[in-house]
Amino acid sequence: MQQIVxxxxxxxxxxxxxxxxxxxxxxxxxxxxxxxxxxxxxxxYHPAAHRSRIExxxxxxxxxxxxxxxxxxxxxxxxxxxxxxxx
Numbered sequence: 001m002q003q004i005v006x007x008x009x010x011x012x013x014x015x016x017x018x019x020x021x022x023x024x025x026x027x028x029x030x031x032x033x034x035x036x037x038x039x040x041x042x043x044x045y046h047p048a049a050h051r052s053r054i055e056x057x058x059x060x061x062x063x064x065x066x067x068x069x070x071x072x073x074x075x076x077x078x079x080x081x082x083x084x085x086x087x
Contacts (some may be wrong), residue, residue, distance in 0.1 A: 039053060
């Protein structure tokens with residue numbers, strides 16, 4: 001019995017460390033920290049990743065165009081007039 005205890009303690013410690021790493025990885029994925037830290041390394045080993053990362057950043061920063069003054073207000077689900085102009 002005394003010979004098994006160290007192995008059980010070692011297995012439990014290993015499981016706790018691996019579980020902590022898995023939890024840390026899920027938190028990093030949710031917050032986006034992994035992209036910021038590993039982005040330059042990804043560019044070194046995968047040069048095309050730089051272009052795609054820049055494109056994703058540009059799309060994230062892009063804003064929707066403001067409506068023109070003459071457009072008027074229209075609900076998102078409102079029907080548009082047909083070819084004859086009737087609703």
